[in-house]
Amino acid sequence: MEEEIKMIEKNNTWELTDRPKDKEVIGVKWIYKTKLNADGSIQKHKARLVAKGYSQLPGITTQTFAPVARLDTIRALIAIAANKKWKIYQMDVKSAFLNGYIDEEIYVEQPQGFIAKGSEEKVLRLKKALYGLKQAPRAWYSRIDKYFIDRGFRRSLSEPTLYIKSQGNDTLIVSLYVDDLIYTGNNEKMIQVFKEDMMKTFEMSDLGLMHFFLGIEINQEKEGIFICQRKYTETLLKKFKMKSCKIVTTPLVTGEKYQKEDGSQKVDGSMYRSLIGSLLYLTATRPDIMFATCLLSRFMQSPSQVHYAAAKRILRYLRGTKDFGIWYKSTNDAKLVGYTDSDWAGSVDDMKSTSGYTFSLGSGIFSWASKKQATVAQILSGSGIHCSCCNIKSSHLA
Structure with missing residues (x-):
């Protein structure tokens, strides 16, 4: 929980302010989850602070849709990498939704266990998105999409979460599934530069070679790639x-x-x-x-x-x-x-x-x-x- 709050504050997600009289204040709550490895062993225990987005009024919050990669696209990327003998790598964005910018004026209650002493009646005004908000997925996708476009990637016309960057004969392909990224290409130096820039811009977890993704086990070998569940x-x-x-x-x-x-x-x-x-x-x-x-x-x-x-x-x-x-x-x-x-x-x-x-x-x-x-x-x-x-x-x- 403390790690989550530190991440939120480091990201400059909110600011403490007086309770508004003419604005709805959204509640927050803690969600706990245990993340597992491919073999079923515990990877880590995770606490997430989420907004009670279900209390947001319908018809007011409209920019909420955000695409995710289709499994067909992910399998096609694996097939391409196997045929060309490319390695596929994986990264995870820490607290991805906290990176999305929001335009609306949104207030949330202070989280339980972390209420500021002497300011118990105050609330938090959001500068960036928070998990649970209806706008959060869209805000994050807009931010990461801008990141890729600004760095010379082309967005696929048929798959809005697939990005391709070409430099001469070198190619880098990235597929985005919410906060999970898989990427591959024919130039290891190009891949390394991309990874370093991502980790410099966002808080990332480098997961190395892709081996477990969306519940799918991936085994990369010289002869090809095998996937199963x-x-x-x-x-x-x-x-x-x-x-x-x-x-x-x-x-x-x-x-x-x-x-x-x-x-x-x-x-x-x-x-x-x-x-x-x-x-x-x-x-x-x-x-x-x-x-x-x-x-x-x-x-x-x-x-x-x-x-x-x-x-x-x-x-x-x-x-x-x-x-x-x-x-x-x-x-x-x-x-x-x-x-x-x-x-x-x-x-x-x-x-x-x-x-x-x-x-x-x-x-x-x-x-x-x-x-x-x-x-x-x-x-x-x-x-x-x-x-x-x-x-x-x-x-x-x-």
Whole structure:
């Protein structure tokens, strides 16, 4: 807590002032979190002072949207780095939202445990954003975006959190996910200059080579880069008491059809939704369960025993494949290849079709989706999906 307050004061985030008569004063509270490493061990205990942004009035605070990197972009960056044999590095911005400038006049209460003696009735006027404010994400993104543009980076037109800097034959690519940065390039000196400038401008944590990002385990080798979510899979099996379940070889029963009203008894919706949500997060590195998970997500409003049994079957499949992930092999012949396919009137409930696609760069797939179409189609055409493009292999991290 003291470290958080020191960071806020060092950043000149607020100033003590008299309580305004015509302005709303927003409350603050402490949030505590334990950050873990990829192996589940404790990395550090963290205290964060946040504003009670939910008390801000709607319609007054409008500049709140801030983009984050898509997982497709992050995987594409990994695929590019693997193909070109580049190293990927990672940095974390300490108290990132405290770096964002705000234009509005905003007041917050003094934090519990750190109330100034003799000034108990005074409040704090914010000069910069504070975690919890609706403006905070937008303010931080505006600040970091300006930083990159001022230093000669080009922002991607299709991905506003991807920045590219070129100097002759040298290239530096940076991807931003809120306060986490991953960066790669073909010139180590250029990378080092960028890192030093970032650490000089912001309070940064240098995490070295990228090895754990958004719950994804990354293993960088000379032959390529392997990504998986083995630890998360083990946690998922433990959470739903499936660590000793019988293993199956497919996520779904081949040819099985599912519908909203199947005649079986209804089950606890909250547990089912928790399971499906966890599986959707796992699809970040497991395209092999994408179709099954998206299919079963259609029944989250009123799941039945049949739906829940099908979802638990995915867990049984995962127990036998928990070391699986995606291998991006280093190669001199990297081609961008896409496949698409669709069933026809596959949904029993409304006769709508389900479409899917995959894209690979070099040896590894980096983008995929499975989605039910919005309208009923009479005729469908498309190329078949070549399953080998997924390039799924067993982990050698064990």
